[in-house]
Amino acid sequence: MTHVLEDEVTLYLNGRLESDRVASIETHLSDCTVCKTRLDQTLHFITQLADIGRRQRVYASLEKRREPRFASEGILSLQLLRPLSFERLTGRIINVSRSGAALSLAVSLELGTLVQVRVGTMILLGEVRHCAKTGDDFRIGVRLEDVVESDLTPRAQSP
Ligand SMILES: [Zn+2]
Numbered sequence: 255m256t257h258v259l260e261d262e263v264t265l266y267l268n269g270r271l272e273s274d275r276v277a278s279i280e281t282h283l284s285d286c287t288v289c290k291t292r293l294d295q296t297l298h299f300i301t302q303l304a305d306i307g308r309r310q311r312v313y314a315s316l317e318k319r320r321e322p323r324f325a326s327e328g329i330l331s332l333q334l335l336r337p338l339s340f341e342r343l344t345g346r347i348i349n350v351s352r353s354g355a356a357l358s359l360a361v362s363l364e365l366g367t368l369v370q371v372r373v374g375t376m377i378l379l380g381e382v383r384h385c386a387k388t389g390d391d392f393r394i395g396v397r398l399e400d401v402v403e404s405d406l407t408p409r410a411q412s413p
């Protein structure tokens with residue numbers, strides 16, 4: 255099988271890839287170290303480089319949508335990007351601000367984990383900075399590195 259194209263790696267990390275493509279890429283990634291390395295490098299580029307333009311875009315994007323929208327939708331889907339996992343966890347968004355996002359999950363996450371969080375049509379990329387048990391759940395603090403609006407219409411589950 256041919257390697258994953260670089261553009262597709264970026265779209266995958268940003269959560270903007272069509273779901274049938276996601277499945278085949280994940281199959282490929284699970285046993286191709288070349289592509290796994292490429293994915294990791296792209297992730298590094300997205301999250302680690304100081305990019306003032308991007309940070310301003312994150313802020314502008316968050317300014318546009320007021321918190322009630324996040325609050326009303328609430329349900330999130332989370333994927334670990336580093337360490338990479340193809341499992342999607344479900345949780346709740348507590349709030350999103352310039353300083354980051356607060357999430358509630360049933361499991362704890364290691365500090366420093368890079369995650370992709372989907373809330374409605376918003377996709378947040380960030381790093382886990384806090385994790386604390388609160389009641390039955392864990393409250394996770396994520397420093398936002400990027401915010402992407404997905405232009406994919408959510409697919410209806412086909413029978
Ligand atoms: Zn490959």
